[in-house]
Amino acid sequence: MDAKKLKALEGDFLMQYPQGFADPEMVKIGKKHNVGKLTEQTKQFFSKQACSNVHVTAENMIKVVSRSSMVSMFEKPKFRDFVRSMDENEKAFMVNALSQMLHGKQQLGFEAFVEILRTQKLAKWSLVTIIPSYYKPTKDVFVKPTTAKGILKHFEIEDPVYKPAPTWDFYKKYRKMINEAKKNVDKNLSPSNAAFSGFLMMTVR
Template structure:
């Protein structure tokens, strides 16, 4: 990773937007994403206890994804219809995958969600990573394809190749990269991993 470029991005961003995400302009933008509300909702919906209710949890997955500003308008109705069409066993498989991803064997859960979404060609990075990003906003990451590709290229990250099909291996590497980069900049640029990714996205366009 080109640390010099990251430092330059930090300096330029803070010159243009003093205070980072505490700047009134950024606070205003943040309100559009309703991040605090989405984090609160995800933690209520997907607690270990609540994930035991398969039907309610599958419906809550649809609610969160439908309300998310990070998921494209094209993917939301497709995911909603997909969940509605699932038989009970498949719905249980999906929910148990999410429960594992959040509360148990993370790789097993991640790959289970990818496997079932593949059946309708819905194995998209956004659909797989958005709920964990809300549930653990300081630990997990939302993988937006265009941002991930640009970050790898712009900051000259070696040994990391983005692919459209979600894999646990890439997710782990990208999450580690985000944490490493986040540790090197001012805390005002990283109130959450999603916000930090927003900083990276905006800084590459400055």
């Protein structure tokens, strides 16, 4: 990301919210999104040990997706119905894919998760990236299509190229870009990658 453009956005944001995400107004907004509680729950729901129970983990995936303000109202019931309609093997496959994403070979897990969602035309960026973004909030990223496209356009970034279908190549490059860019702004703008992306979403025009 262009450092001058990033600093300009930082200046705009801090003029309005001098304490960044610690600013009372931003704290109020943050409470509506319930990020703290969801992060805590996600870490309990999807620990390596917890993922060994396929049925409970599958239901917990539904819970997190349903409770998240970052997933659209249209996708929540479709995801819930899809997971509950799965047979034993499909549930085990999906839970294993998530476990690999969080605890093992991330690319393998990511691609397997996309593959099973694709069977019901549910391979959406939000559904693929929401749980990892809560589980590792300062490492992994939530990819919101409008935000990602806005950031890439504003900073005139040619690689990665955004596409609606989730790919590991885009995710890996986009995550690296976010994690490197946040080092160059006030720490109060990046208590998590979701917050840093939120700051960019609010300032990029």
